Amino acid sequence: MGKQRFSSAAEAFASIVGDDTVKDAIQKAVGKTQLTDTLVRMRMQKGVSQKRLAELMQCTPSKISRLESSTDDTLKLSDIREYVRALNIDMSIVFENNDLPTADQIRQHVFSIHEKLESLVKIAKEVDGDSEIIGKINQFYGEVLLNFLVKFESSHSKLRMVVEPEKDDETEVSLENSKELVVTAE
Secondary structure, eight states: OOOOOSSSSSHHHHHHHOOOOHHHHHHHHHHTTTHHHHHHHHHHTTOHHHHHHHHHHHHHHHHHHHHHHGGGGGGOHHHHHHHHHHHTTTOOOOOOOTTOOOHHHHHHHHHHHHHHHHHHHHHHHHTTTHHHHHHHHHHHHHHHHHHHHHHHHHHHHHHHEEETTTSOOGGGOTTTSSSOOOOOOO
């Protein structure tokens, strides 16, 4: 018997039990715990036990266990806020108006990224000439620019295939494996 490839654990399990409705049920259940799973993953990445988190939150370990085994729709905002605060993680809530055109939604994200980058400038000013930290912030700015350009180019290439479908794929230029960035103005 050859190897079977599955696109998800739900698909694999459905294949094992021989019932495709199981896949939908699993995917639905997983969809109800995305936030909860993220919280648990953050706690584990920080190396904090449930017991230690309970101490930090000044609650019982059973509350942490209940919180981490609940579905997203039963979580309380106050519990989430306390949980992430105890892990020393900032929390932001984004309300995205889906009635806005996609272009306006993208603009909002661009302005949000700009605010975060400005906070790095503020940190650079506050480190009192620490050239190592300033150098790392500067390097990070370069990485952000390169990552943005790579992702932008990828999306733009896909757009060009829609706008100009007769173009040959071999003429496409990709930044994916590029170690050098060249910007030219026309």
